[in-house]
Amino acid sequence: xxxxxxxxxxxxxxxxxxxxxxxxxxxxxxxxxxxxxxxxxxxxxxxxxxxxxxxxxxxxxxxxxxxxxxxxxxxxxxxxxxxxxxxxxxxxxxxxxxxxxxxxxxxxxxxxxxxxxxxxxxxxxxxxxxxxxxxxxxxxxxxxxxxxxxxxxxxxxxxxxxxxxxxxxxxxxxxxxxxxxxxxxxxxxxxxxxxxxxxxxxxxxxxxxxxxxxxxxxxxxxxxxxxxxxxxxxxxxxxxxxxxxxxxxxxxxxxxxxxxxxxxxxxxxxxxxxxxxxxxxxxxxxxxxxxxxxxxxxxxxxxxxxxxxxxxxxxxxxxxxxxxxxxxxxxxxxxxxxxxxxxxxxxxxxxxxxxxxxxxxxxxxxxxxxxxxxxxxxxxxxxxxxxxxxxxxxxxxxxxxxxxxxxxxxxxxxxx
Numbered sequence: 001x002x003x004x005x006x007x008x009x010x011x012x013x014x015x016x017x018x019x020x021x022x023x024x025x026x027x028x029x030x031x032x033x034x035x036x037x038x039x040x041x042x043x044x045x046x047x048x049x050x051x052x053x054x055x056x057x058x059x060x061x062x063x064x065x066x067x068x069x070x071x072x073x074x075x076x077x078x079x080x081x082x083x084x085x086x087x088x089x090x091x092x093x094x095x096x097x098x099x100x101x102x103x104x105x106x107x108x109x110x111x112x113x114x115x116x117x118x119x120x121x122x123x124x125x126x127x128x129x130x131x132x133x134x135x136x137x138x139x140x141x142x143x144x145x146x147x148x149x150x151x152x153x154x155x156x157x158x159x160x161x162x163x164x165x166x167x168x169x170x171x172x173x174x175x176x177x178x179x180x181x182x183x184x185x186x187x188x189x190x191x192x193x194x195x196x197x198x199x200x201x202x203x204x205x206x207x208x209x210x211x212x213x214x215x216x217x218x219x220x221x222x223x224x225x226x227x228x229x230x231x232x233x234x235x236x237x238x239x240x241x242x243x244x245x246x247x248x249x250x251x252x253x254x255x256x257x258x259x260x261x262x263x264x265x266x267x268x269x270x271x272x273x274x275x276x277x278x279x280x281x282x283x284x285x286x287x288x289x290x291x292x293x294x295x296x297x298x299x300x301x302x303x304x305x306x307x308x309x310x311x312x313x314x315x316x317x318x319x320x321x322x323x324x325x326x327x328x329x330x331x332x333x334x335x336x337x338x339x340x341x342x343x344x345x346x347x348x349x350x351x352x353x354x355x356x357x358x359x360x361x362x363x364x365x366x367x368x369x370x371x372x373x374x375x376x377x378x379x380x381x382x383x384x385x386x387x388x389x390x391x392x393x394x395x396x397x398x399x400x401x402x403x404x405x406x407x408x409x410x411x412x413x414x415x416x
Contacts, residue, residue: 056370058336064318066353068311072238076302079233082182085225088175092195099189103180110191114176121169128162188227234291239284247310254289258304265293317359323371334370
């Protein structure tokens with residue numbers, strides 16, 4: 001039987017992102033959530049009012065939100081990453097940010113010595129000036145012969161080449177500073193003052209760049225440049241079996257939990273693989289999830305558990321199914337008044353979700369009903385609620401985001 005979890009019903013805003021990646025596996029199992037009422041964290045959804053006898057207990061009926069979900073494990077991956085390296089050669093003369101620091105777009109991370117770059121630019125400008133003077137002299141001395149024309153064409157070509165050299169030297173001067181081109185966390189910063197670096201290349205969107213750095217004082221070397229990981233957008237990739245993946249669809253809401261993060265945070269399903277991956281005869285499907293909450297303390301590689309909600313019935317009267325007796329198509333429950341008197345009352349049933357059934361007519365919120373209990377192996381009494389009222393009292397901190405808990409969350413739920 002799927003796991004039954006109880007949570008309190010409080011308002012929270014859903015945010016739907018526009019983009020959707022990494023890692024993680026974990027085979028989910030179906031679960032049904034019964035969310036408690038919004039009247040306060042101390043109120044129980046089904047309050048145990050006491051035992052009438054050894055075989056039944058009294059529960060208070062209240063408005064609930066029922067949910068069915070599948071669970072899977074994965075790890076957080078940043079949507080945006082960037083790799084940078086110096087595109088000029090020289091000695092590192094200043095370092096302004098270290099690994100673990102947060103940088104903003106435009107921040108200068110480190111600098112290299114510009115003396116050699118300045119010398120190269122000065123030399124290129126001098127050579128260009130000389131080439132222009134030579135060209136001018138040849139043009140003045142042009143006598144119209146083929147030899148004269150050939151000399152002028154060669155001089156013009158030389159001027160064009162040297163103009164490009166000057167432009168390159170000017171670009172190299174700007175490359176003396178390694179500048180962040182996005183906001184994020186420096187997860188790699190190998191440069192130290194005194195390192196001598198050769199020109200490399202930089203690239204974005206998570207691709208790697210290469211750079212060689214040797215230190216004149218420490219003889220250390222590095223084979224990679226700076227890596228910046230964005231902290232604003234996160235994805236999780238999980239794997240689901242055939243039965244579970246058949247329940248969900250893109251846009252379904254997701255509740256995330258992690259040992260490294262306080263409380264819950266939320267997201268949506270953004271992509272479901274069309275083809276499975278088969279390992280050891282077991283087929284699983286890759287499912288991508290997008291975090292929609294703005295949560296502090298998230299890091300690349302953080303392990304998370306995702307509950308993907310595929311069915312949601314909000315603000316309904318729901319009671320344990322075994323509190324209902326159906327005979328010849330007529331369903332009844334035993335209503336208990338404040339004095340303990342019992343009344344058999346006909347009720348109209350809605351959908352059944354796991355061990356709970358929605359009541360559409362015949363009961364009102366606040367009324368009490370009798371629920372049959374059975375003796376467990378250790379002699380204690382149990383019922384279909386499995387001590388659910390105690391559990392719900394302890395889990396008053398749970399929340400599910402929605403703009404209005406009176407209806408389905410943004411995007412709706414499948415089947416509604």
